[in-house]
Amino acid sequence: MPATPSILTHFPALPAGPWEQNIYKAYNIISDTFSCATRLLRQEDGDTLRLRIHSEKILQRSIPLLDALATEVHNTNWTAECTHALAAVMVALEAAAFAADGL
Numbered sequence: 001m002p003a004t005p006s007i008l009t010h011f012p013a014l015p016a017g018p019w020e021q022n023i024y025k026a027y028n029i030i031s032d033t034f035s036c037a038t039r040l041l042r043q044e045d046g047d048t049l050r051l052r053i054h055s056e057k058i059l060q061r062s063i064p065l066l067d068a069l070a071t072e073v074h075n076t077n078w079t080a081e082c083t084h085a086l087a088a089v090m091v092a093l094e095a096a097a098f099a100a101d102g103l
Helices: 021-042 048-073 076-100
Strands: none
Touching: 021 048, 021 076, 048 076
């Protein structure tokens, strides 16, 4: 399923600054999840289960991590950009899952 044009191909970079290691680790988890999801969307044979698993990973893991990062990073523009990126890929995953189911 090809990605829609509104989905970013790379997760927004962490703002410059000296960050603690846990900030980098949380950011990398979110970014890696995002990358895996966008790769799956570019595949022609994404099955419903895999699409929904990636959507759930974003909802259950990445969004709470981003929420925690937002309180540490204190950059509302970056947080909004990241939120938009995660929401867009999650919507695309769900739409692709429905399409794979023939709905």
